[in-house]
Structures are given as C-alpha cells and as structure tokens.
Amino acid sequence: MxxxxxxxxxxxxxxxxxxxxxxxxxxxxxxxxxxxxxxxxxxxxxxxxxxxxxxxxxxxxxxxxxxxxxxxxxxxxxxxxxxxxxxxxxxxxxxxxxxxxxxxxxxxxxxxxxxxxxxxxxxxxxxxxxxxxxxxxxxxxxxxxxxxxxxxxxxxxxxxxxxxxxxxxxxxxxxxxxxxxxxxxxxxxxxxxxxxxxxxxxxxxxxxxxxxxxxxxxxxxxxxxxxxxLGALKFPHLRFGMIAIFMYVGGEVAIGSYLISFMMHDSIMGLPEATASIFLAYYWGGAMIGRLCGAISLSGLASQSQKYGYMAITAIVVLLVVYTVTAIRIEEGAFAMDFLSPVQVLPFLGLIAINFVAFIAGRGNAARVLWVFSISMVVLLCIASFTGGSLAFWAALGTGLFNSIMWSNIFTLAIKDLKQHTSQGSSLLVMMIVGGAIVPLIMGAAADRIGIQLAFAVPIVNYVYIAFYGLIGHRVQEATPAVGTLETA
The missing domain is CATH 1.20.1250.20 (MFS general substrate transporter like domains)
Structure with missing residues (x-):
C-alpha cells in the first residue's frame, strides 16, 4: 500500500x-x-x-x-x-x-x-x-x-x-x-x-x-x-479543540436559529417574517463567502496580490448570486423576481470589506485567522446585543462572515500530528457537534427571560474560548512528548 x-x-x-x-x-x-x-x-x-x-x-x-x-x-x-x-x-x-x-x-x-x-x-x-x-x-x-x-x-x-x-x-x-x-x-x-x-x-x-x-x-x-x-484524548490540543468545536457549532446554530426572531423584534427592524427570511440568506451566504475566501487565503499561492484578487472576485460573485437567489419568489406556479434595493444590502458590502481586512490581519495562518475572527465575532455580538436598529441588524447578519472558517481551522489544528489517532480524533471532534443541540436551548431560555436581543450576548463566551484556542490552546501539542511517551490524566 x-x-x-x-x-x-x-x-x-x-x-x-x-x-x-x-x-x-x-x-x-x-x-x-x-x-x-x-x-x-x-x-x-x-x-x-x-x-x-x-x-x-x-x-x-x-x-x-x-x-x-x-x-x-x-x-x-x-x-x-x-x-x-x-x-x-x-x-x-x-x-x-x-x-x-x-x-x-x-x-x-x-x-x-x-x-x-x-x-x-x-x-x-x-x-x-x-x-x-x-x-x-x-x-x-x-x-x-x-x-x-x-x-x-x-x-x-x-x-x-x-x-x-x-x-x-x-x-x-x-x-x-x-x-x-x-x-x-x-x-x-x-x-x-x-x-x-x-x-x-x-x-x-x-x-x-x-x-x-x-x-x-x-x-x-x-x-x-x-x-x-486514552488514545487520541492523550493530546491536549485535541481536547481543547473538542471544546472549541462544541463552542463553534453551538454558537453558529444558536445564532442562525434565532436570527429571524431577532430581525422581527421592534428594537431592531420590526421586519415581517417573510422579509426577515430573505435577509437570513445573507447570514448563510456570508458563511459561504468567508469559507471560499478562507480557502484562497490559506492556499499555497505564492503571490499575495493574486490571493487578494481572487478573494475579492469570489466575494463579489457569491454576493451577486445570493442577491439574485433571494429575489426569486413563486407566484401561482410562475417565477417572479423581487430584488431588494441595492441600498438595502450596501452595509453587507462594508461587512465583506471588514472580513477582507481580517483575513489580511490573519496573514494566511490558520490559528491567527481563527483568533482574529473570534474577536471580530465578540465585537459584532456586543453591537447586536447592546445597540439597536440597523446597526444591530447588520452586526448580527455579519456574524455569518466570521463564523465561516472556524470549523475548518479548528478541525485541522486539532488533528495536527495525531498520526494513527487521526480518525479517532476526528470522531471525537464530530461528537462535539452536539453543541448545536445544547447552546440553542440555553440561548432560548435566556431569550424567554431577558428578551431575544440581549440573548445574543450568550454566545459571546463561545467565541472568547475559540479566541483562546487560536492563541494558545492549539499550540500545546508542540511542547508535548512523542505519542509513545505521552501520558496525561
């Protein structure tokens, strides 16, 4: 073989x-x-x-x-x-x-x-x-x-x-x-x-x-x-990564689950449900933009100018696709187009620009990009939770752009140098997807008590931890003895 x-x-x-x-x-x-x-x-x-x-x-x-x-x-x-x-x-x-x-x-x-x-x-x-x-x-x-x-x-x-x-x-x-x-x-x-x-x-x-x-x-x-x-669990950077995956999936699913209710709230935009559903596509579309740009940013292209050019083209193309798809509606079996005004989606272009700057700050390093994006998520969630109107509205939608690369970066950092334990480590990381079932329940309980807007502060702790993983947690393995001699409790 x-x-x-x-x-x-x-x-x-x-x-x-x-x-x-x-x-x-x-x-x-x-x-x-x-x-x-x-x-x-x-x-x-x-x-x-x-x-x-x-x-x-x-x-x-x-x-x-x-x-x-x-x-x-x-x-x-x-x-x-x-x-x-x-x-x-x-x-x-x-x-x-x-x-x-x-x-x-x-x-x-x-x-x-x-x-x-x-x-x-x-x-x-x-x-x-x-x-x-x-x-x-x-x-x-x-x-x-x-x-x-x-x-x-x-x-x-x-x-x-x-x-x-x-x-x-x-x-x-x-x-x-x-x-x-x-x-x-x-x-x-x-x-x-x-x-x-x-x-x-x-x-x-x-x-x-x-x-x-x-x-x-x-x-x-x-x-x-x-x-x-303990098999793969002997590796500290994997154990920290398991918690990071739990935090990431929980945060992303929780935010996505309550975005429509958030946008419908009177203190935000008071949108009807149908309109809020249209804007939800920008949350998931932002995740697509971020992931594709992340693939380019962390690729082996030698020229930084080429990377930035491809990233800009990708972001614009995906934005146009999302803009077109969200305009489609079906009336009595026939397709009709109902475009949002370009002015309505202009703030999203600004968020893409900020996302672009964050990629530049990450310098093509998976760990650095991870903590830069995590800090950006903390800022956006603070704005969404403690301001109001269109500023809070676009801050919440912008989280899709910065959630984008987290799964991939956490996963690759967590399975680094696991060697024969790679598949086992992968199973442990996938197990932590259960965060998507638990964190939304916590956020929902908070929304019942303090309101949907303030509940968007709940996932902040998730991204603070992910920032820790990008800064420190992923590096533990670098100072760890060889697999055969590693024994931790």
Whole structure:
C-alpha cells in the first residue's frame, strides 16, 4: 500500500478532492433540510414545539452517540477507518444515509412520528460517519500546511448545499409533490427517495473512483487501546479543540436559529417574517463567502496580490448570486423576481470589506485567522446585543462572515500530528457537534427571560474560548512528548 504520510501533494489528488467535496455538498444539503421538514411534521402530526424539536434532537443526538461509540470501539478494537480504509468507510456511510432517506417512505405510509425520528437518526448516523472519514481525508489530500485551505474550500461547497437546500426543498414539497399546493405527509415521500438515490449514486461514484490510500505502521495501528490508553484524548490540543468545536457549532446554530426572531423584534427592524427570511440568506451566504475566501487565503499561492484578487472576485460573485437567489419568489406556479434595493444590502458590502481586512490581519495562518475572527465575532455580538436598529441588524447578519472558517481551522489544528489517532480524533471532534443541540436551548431560555436581543450576548463566551484556542490552546501539542511517551490524566 502506498505510504503518503509525508508525501507532498501530487496532481492525482485533484480528482479525489473533487469527489470528496461532493460529499460536503450533499451532507450540507440534507442537514439543512431538517429546517424545512420540521413545520410539515409539526402540522401533520399536530405536535407541540417540544415534540417537533425532537427532529433536531434525533439528528444531532446521533452525532454524539455514534461518535462516542466509534471512539470506544477504536480504543478496544482498533480504529475502524485505519482497518478498512477511507474509501470503504465513505461508501458505507453513504449507503447508510441512503437507507435513512429510504425509511421516510414507510414512515409516511405508517403515519408514524417515531418512525420518522428513527429514519432521521439513521440518516444522521451516516452523516456522522461521513464527517469522521471525509474531514481528515480532505485534510491529508495534499500538503499539511494547506490542509486548512482544503477544508475551507470543502466547507464552502458545504455552505452552497445549506444555502440552496431550503429553496430546493420548498420547491419540491410545495410545487412538485404537493397536490394542489397543499403539503401533506405524503409530500415528503418522493423528495427523500430522490435524496436517498443521490447518496447511493455518490457511493457508486466513490466506488468507481481512485482514492489514494494512506497507510500506517503496524505498531501504530495496534496502539489504539486495550492498555488503559486514552488514545487520541492523550493530546491536549485535541481536547481543547473538542471544546472549541462544541463552542463553534453551538454558537453558529444558536445564532442562525434565532436570527429571524431577532430581525422581527421592534428594537431592531420590526421586519415581517417573510422579509426577515430573505435577509437570513445573507447570514448563510456570508458563511459561504468567508469559507471560499478562507480557502484562497490559506492556499499555497505564492503571490499575495493574486490571493487578494481572487478573494475579492469570489466575494463579489457569491454576493451577486445570493442577491439574485433571494429575489426569486413563486407566484401561482410562475417565477417572479423581487430584488431588494441595492441600498438595502450596501452595509453587507462594508461587512465583506471588514472580513477582507481580517483575513489580511490573519496573514494566511490558520490559528491567527481563527483568533482574529473570534474577536471580530465578540465585537459584532456586543453591537447586536447592546445597540439597536440597523446597526444591530447588520452586526448580527455579519456574524455569518466570521463564523465561516472556524470549523475548518479548528478541525485541522486539532488533528495536527495525531498520526494513527487521526480518525479517532476526528470522531471525537464530530461528537462535539452536539453543541448545536445544547447552546440553542440555553440561548432560548435566556431569550424567554431577558428578551431575544440581549440573548445574543450568550454566545459571546463561545467565541472568547475559540479566541483562546487560536492563541494558545492549539499550540500545546508542540511542547508535548512523542505519542509513545505521552501520558496525561
């Protein structure tokens, strides 16, 4: 088997990386579909808000449970991905996703809400395994110093999936499979069969594709557990990174979950829900801009002027796409365009410029960019929480731009030099996605007590910690003894 652990990137890595980015797109798409799914299930089964919230609980709960099981299996039996390889692991994960989507059909036939929750859990199991395998694989498909760039590019494609999923899902449910425009539980069947077919098709593509293998020494593969070892948890920079992932995912999901309510509040803009929903696309579009620009900023391009030029072009193109997409509305089966005034979105250009300056301040270093963006998030959330009107409005929307690179940068910093423990470390990081289920609950409880605007101060603590990780936490491993001699409590 080819040993490429220390090998630099080769031209052969481009095609495998394109294949892997398709995975990022598809799981981004299917994850955001939960937001489209919840209202239909709530109405069809006459659920309370708490019962409808079990959709996200089942989905995000799978991330925690499956990752925890993966970690303990890797300790006792050896890392599964090290044993069967990245390619087979990805294929198995895609087929599980396909099976989860297929379960929506019998769930709709039986009119069973627990059946739907089981289908979501199975679907999320596949997505969890995809994340465990695909994130580190994308990171090692090339030079170590550009790993953050590759993950940012892949996450940018992921953001494309999260941006178009609500639009595509709405079209399928409302206009294609809903008889007479009335959405019923039966309307969900065929869309999820289509999604399941896409997962199976992608599994076939991966099976037919050439994906480079990455081998480990025999003694490395066997050093997984059974001797009281903590495995990947022995590494302090990974443990700090797990908390950082929890804080990041929790903060991003919490902000996104309550943005519409924030924009509708009288002290902010008092927008109607439909208009607030349009502006929400700028939050997720900002995340796409930041991730794609991050991929360029942290890439191996030698010329800084080239980097800045490509970043500016990318930001403008994505902004125009988001501006156009948010203008589309459907009236009686026909497409119509209803553009926001350019003046209305002009402040967003200013936020993009500030984001650009933050990238320059980061100097192409993943850790430095991370803490610069974290400090920027603290400032924006303070403005959103303690001012008002359009200033608070745009500060809240601007957080998407600065949340953008955090997953990729934290992930690559946390798995750095884990060697044979990389897949195990990846499972622990993916497990901490459970922050997306916990932090929004805390923020929601705060909103009930102190109001939605002041509740936007809750995630500030998240980004203070992430700034610490970018400054100090990620560097602990540099002064740590070799893997074989590292023993921490």
């Amino acid at each position: 080819e040993n490429t652990t220390t090998q630099s990137a080769t031209p052969d890595y481009r095609r495998p990386f394109i294949t892997i980015t398709l995975l990022f797109f598809l799981w981004g798409f299917i994850t955001v579909m939960n937001d489209v799914l919840i209202p239909y299930l709530k109405e069809s089964f006459e659920l309370s808000y708490f019962q409808a919230g079990l959709v996200q609980f089942a989905f995000f709960g799978a991330f925690f449970f499956v990752s925890l099981v993966y970690y303990f299996v890797s300790l006792s039996k050896g890392d599964p991905i090290n044993r069967i390889g990245y390619k087979l692991s990805i294929i198995i994960a895609l087929l599980i996703c396909g099976a989860g989507c297929a379960m929506f059909f019998p769930a709709a036939e039986f009119r069973s809400y627990p059946f739907f929750l089981a289908a979501l859990f199975l679907l999320a199991t596949g997505v969890t395994l995809l994340q465990i395998a695909a994130n580190p694989y994308a990171a090692i498909l090339g030079k170590p110093e550009t790993a953050s760039s590759r993950l940012n590019l892949a996450q940018g494609v992921n953001s494309l999936g999260t941006t178009i999923a609500p639009i595509a899902g709405g079209l399928l449910l409302y206009k294609v499979f809903a008889p007479g425009g009335e959405v019923t539980i039966d309307s969900i069947k065929l869309p999820y069969l289509i999604y399941g077919s896409l997962f199976v098709l992608l599994a076939i593509i991966v099976w037919r594709s050439h994906l480079p293998s990455f081998s480990k020494d025999d003694e490395d593969t066997n050093d997984q557990g059974g001797d009281g070892s």
